[in-house]
Each structure stands twice: as structure tokens, then as C-alpha cells.
Amino acid sequence: GGFGGADAMGGGGTYGGGGFNESQMNGDSITPSKKMNRDAQTLRPFTIHQLSEASQDHPDDAWKVDGAELFQVQVIGAIVEILESSTHTKYMIEDGTGRIQAMVYNNDTVGGSEAERRSRCMQGTFVKVTGNYRDYQGQRHVVAFDMRPIEDFNEVSHHFLQCIYVHLYTTKGDLHQGSSGSGFQSPPQQQKARD
Secondary structure (H helix, E strand, O other): OOOOOOOOOOOOOHHHHOOOOHHHHOOOOOOHHHHHHHHHOOEEEOOHHHHHOOEOOOOOOOOEEOOEEOOEEEEEEEEEEEEEOOOEEEEEEEOOOOEEEEEEEOOOOOOHHHHHHHHOOOOOOEEEEEEEEEEEOOEEEEEEEEEEEOOOOHHHHHHHHHHHHHHHHHHHOOOOOOOOOOOOOOOOOOOOOOO
16 A cells, blocks of 8 residues: 555555555545644655646745645656855756756765765756655755656656646546446447348
8 A cells, every 4th residue: 555555765566656555546535634644644746837837825835736635746858057055055956847946055064875876967867856846935946855867757757747647537537437447448339220
């Protein structure tokens, strides 16, 4: 169950690692407190355009996309600009639908493998960014707690398919409801003309 099965960043799992587990999709009853706790940990894939459409009901409210609150977000795109400072590095990420800044705070306790991954995040590299969506002084950005280079371009295609699926699930509901299991409808039968 859970997001993406054994791989916490997607792939595998029920329904292709799209951020939903089977109990969510089957509509099992969940008490509001449990639902709030689960929602606080929800990781959703987005295109940058979808994030640019995020809105708030009031200035201090949570950001929403498709009527659902944003908690943790994931975007994939190419690094088009890098700005380094003493406390953080800003990466401008472009995914074909828009651009957003990903801010990674410098951490002296970063392990060797993470430091090596981050050193491969250069201009022109496709990266997967996971973090929290924020607005600071009118500038929307992602405060990234994980950023890694894409090693298999199939991840990019998979990410965009996840974005489509999650958007449809959020706006239209369970896409598997009422289907006969396979997800395919039988074509209408044509009647034979009588001689």
C-alpha cells in the first residue's frame, strides 16, 4: 500500500505510485483526525503550471490546487539557472509548462552520497525536486528537502502521467469506479443486416 510501495519516491506500488494507496481509492471510512494526519504527509506530483495556478482562500491559508491543500510537492524539470549564496542555493527549474525556483538550504551535515548527488545538479540537468511550496514576498518557490538528477528519462514521462492521473482523481474522483475491472469498455455490438 502507500505511496509508491517500497520506493518512497514513486514507481511500483498500487496504481503506479501516483500518490494514493488502495484504501484511499476505495473510499474506506477515515476519521477526520486520521485524514488530517495523512493529508499532512501527502506528496503530490505537479507540473510547474499547476503550481502557478495554486490559490489561497485568505492570505494566511494553505495553498490549494484542484481544491486540495498543498503539503509536499514534487516537480521534474531542467535546471536553467543556479544562484548560490552563503546560506542556500536557488535553482530555476523549467519543465515545459513553466518555471519555478527551488531553494536548497546549505547543510554542513550533508552525507557523502547526498553531496555527490547535489554536485551533479548542474545547469541543463533534469532533476526531481521534492519539497514544500512556499510564497515569500510575492515570490512562489519550492523549499526542497530532496533534489536529485534524473538518470532515466522514463522518470520524466512517468512524472507527467502521474500529474495527469492525480489531477483527474482530485477533480473527477475515483477513475476505476463503475468499471468492469479491466478499465476498458467493450465496443458496441453491430447488428448484422438481414438479407
